[in-house]
Amino acid sequence: MNNTTTDGAELWQHFPASGTANFYIDFLKTQVMLIGRQKVIKAALLSYTDDNQKQLLARYPSLNTELDCFSNILQRIEQEKCGLVIPIKAELATEAEQPVSKINVIAGFPLIIDNQIQTIVCLALYIQHQTELNAIMGHLEWGSGFLAFYLQQEKNKRVCQQNLQITSAHNILANVIAKLDFESAGQAFCSDLATQFHCDRVSLGLAKNQKVELVCLSNSIDFSKKLALTTQIQDAMLESVEQNCLLAVPDESLDNQGKPSDDKQHTKAHYLINHATRKLSQMQGNSAVLSIPLYNQGQDEFAFAAVILERAGNMPFSAQEQSWIQAICVLLSQVLFDKHNAEQPIIKQLQNRGLTHWQKLVGRGYPNRKLAVAALASVSLLFSLWHSEYWLAADAQTYSLQQFTISAPYDGYIENSQAKAGDRVKQHQILASLDKKDLGLEKIKWQSQLSKLRGELNQAQGEFDRAKINILQAQLAQAQAELDLVNSQLQRADLAAPFAGTLIQGDLSQRLGDAVRRGESLFTLAATGEYRLHIQVPESRVLDTQVGQNGRLILKSLPNTQLQFTVSRITPVAQAGEGKSTYLLEGQFNNVDQEFMQRLRPGMQGVAKIYIDERLQLSIWSRDVIEWFQLQLWRFWG
Structure with missing residues (x-):
């Protein structure tokens, strides 16, 4: 196998540097030659597009070779993403091929880049010994490496080409933006396009009132609008604007009457009309003509201008060039529109905006806009007729009709607490108590004082001392008043609820032993119900x-x-x-x-x-x- 691999490597090194058109055919033929033509019944090279669709790149031995036998192995390779070998029936070999072998197989090998299948090589083989499969798979693996190198080169070429195109487009854009007025910007736009795509003439016209007026020519500032050529250019522009599409002469997809040359390419419901464009081409000696409408951003239904590119008839605009020129026009159309619109009077600008929105509303297309306007009109009509009750919403809070504040009856200390805010209490329920020790001593003091004064009063009465009797009676009344005050304070030392309700303020459980002053608010009681x-x-x-x-x-x-x-x-x-x-x-x-x-x-x-x-x-x-x-x-x- 090592000798076979070495020979394959030398053959790949001398592989012809064919163009893209023949590369895949030469690649597949080289694979067949390395494996052996007597072993290969059929061969195919397929690629996968970005949307995961299979595309046939080459087949062997002829363009009419049927490839139905590869459907099974393709499905399995797509699932397993590796090289596979599947036995098949011997009837695949034709009479011209070698006699029936011991094993007929189908082999397939994928090229996987970034976990995505890029290409698959499929072979229908006629082999004598199963050991030959190792060499065959080795050749397929070598070939996949060479194919990966080629695909990377092609990708690099495309990236470089795209970078050059983007750079040129940005240069044109910068040149157009730098101009202060629309006429200068249009002149720069036409001249840059003519230089970039080797055109003899590039024309720019503005669409107005179902006509197109020529306003700029490449490398020419002054031109007559009455010349037949000017009129024909305007007619060709109008043809593109009215059909809202790109027109090219010559165009490979259309015949001389402007009809699709291939039924498979007929994707529109009507044929394109390019009479004026073809006539312009004939006036210039069958030159290549490309007409492209320009649109304001977001208004792809109504073109505000058109551009026509003309060059020698032996240099027709390819499909790639058409796409690239159209991309440049899309990039610069908004800049040209803004510059032209900025030079219009304010009333004209408002009129143009209103006309544009009206055309979108009543013209074809823009279903979302029409639905939105219809919905807005329906809602407005509904609200103009819909009456309902007006309820004024506001924050609210419940309050009790009756609230009572329970205060400290005298200066003292909190002895205990039996209720707090949020508790529901009954009438006469004890809420808290004040310390009674000092009041008890005070009561004993005044009781002793009363007993003493009563004894002295009895003695004075026995002595018939009138003055002393009067003094002792006054002192006795004072002592009794003090005793009554102490008794009253003792009765109020237990703070009780005057009625059943809910405590909404007050929590003395954290103030046990704390001093309170007479009149200090301790509880607030709200009546329930x-x-x-x-x-x-x-x-x-x-x-x-x-x-x-x-x-x-x-x-x-x-x-x-x-x-x-x-x-x-x-x-x-x-x-x-x-x-x-x-x-x-x-x-x-x-x-x-x-x-x-x-x-x-x-x-x-x-x-x-x-x-x-x-x-x-x-x-x-x-x-x-x-x-x-x-x-x-x-x-x-x-």
């Missing part, structure tokens, strides 16, 4: 409200329940907060049973909606925007 609603209405909407309006409320804690209420009061004082001013409205609940009211808590928040009236739905949605614009107009222009 009776609530009012506070609604914060924005300043811009407060004039929509009035007492007696009905509304609905949904609380965050009860999102599935709607509560009915009536506006009972509108306060005249604004409240500022969160960057806006609001007015407070009070609401009274309607038709809410007592059992449900027991479930409510003070401070519950939600969203209230007040019914105002019926009006156009569009005015409801757009009111904020309209009022904002009115204020801004007043702010800046008064």
Whole structure:
């Protein structure tokens, strides 16, 4: 096998440097020659396009060779992406070939680049011994390496060619952009195209009122618009503009009457008309003519200009040149349009824009634009007739109708706490207690003082000392008052709830032993079962409200329940907060049973909606925007 491989390598080194047209045929013949013509029944070389479609590059032994026998191995190679050998029936060998062998096989070897199959070589073989397959697969592997080198060279050539084309296009673009006016830009555009593609003349015309007016010629500033040649150039441009397509004479895809020369190439519903273009070619001695319409960006239905390239008849524009020239025109058409449009009066520019949009709306194509306008008209009609209820939405919060503050009865210390904010308490339930030790000692003090004064009073009465009796009676009354005060403070040392309700403020559990002063607020108790609603209405909407309006409320804690209420009061004082001013409205609940009211808590928040009236739905949605614009107009222009 090593000798065979070495011979193959030498043969590949002397492989003829054929052009692309014959390279694949020569490549396949070389593979057959290396393996042996007596062994190869059929051979084929296939490639894969970017969209994964198979393309036949060459076949052996003749152009009419059937290749159905390769379908199975092609499918397997596409799946497994490696070289394969599959046994086949001996009937594939013809009588002219060698007699039936022990093993007839089909071999295939792919060229894989970047995990993508580029080409596959398939062989239908007639071999005597299975050991010959190793040498055959070796030849296929050598050939795939040579093929990969060739494909890379071709790719590099294409990249270089594309880079040159892009560079030339950018040079033309830069030259056109540098011109200050449309006439100079058009002149530069025509001259650069003529130089780039070796043209005798390049013409540029503007489409206007179903006509095309010649405005620029390459390498010529002054020309007569009344000459027959000028008229014929304009007619050829108009022919391209009206058909909205590129026209070339001569064109290999069309016959002399402008009809497709091959039915397979007939992709349009009508034949192209190129009479004016062919006549222009005949006037110039059967020269090669290429006419291309120019479009404003995004308006491929209406050409604003056209360009015609003319050169010697022995240099017709190839399909590759046509595509490249068309790409340059697409690149520069917007620049030319902008320069021409900038020189027009403002009224004319607006008129052109309006006409363009109108043509898109009523002309053919642009279905999305037509659907959008129809939908907008339908929605506008709907909103002009659609009335609905206007509900004013605002933040709301529940408040208890009755609240009671429990304060410290005297200066003292907190002994214990039995309730805190959020707890529901019963009437006379102890909430907290103050320290009673000092009051107990104070009580004993005044009790002792009373006993002492009573003894002294009895003694003075026995002595009939009137003055002393009066003094002791006064001291006795004072001591009794002090004792009564101490007893009263002892009774109030236990802070009790005056009625059943919910504590909405106060938590003394973290202040045990802390000193409190007389009158200090310790708890706030709200009565349960009776609530009012506070609604914060924005300043811009407060004039929509009035007492007696009905509304609905949904609380965050009860999102599935709607509560009915009536506006009972509108306060005249604004409240500022969160960057806006609001007015407070009070609401009274309607038709809410007592059992449900027991479930409510003070401070519950939600969203209230007040019914105002019926009006156009569009005015409801757009009111904020309209009022904002009115204020801004007043702010800046008064």
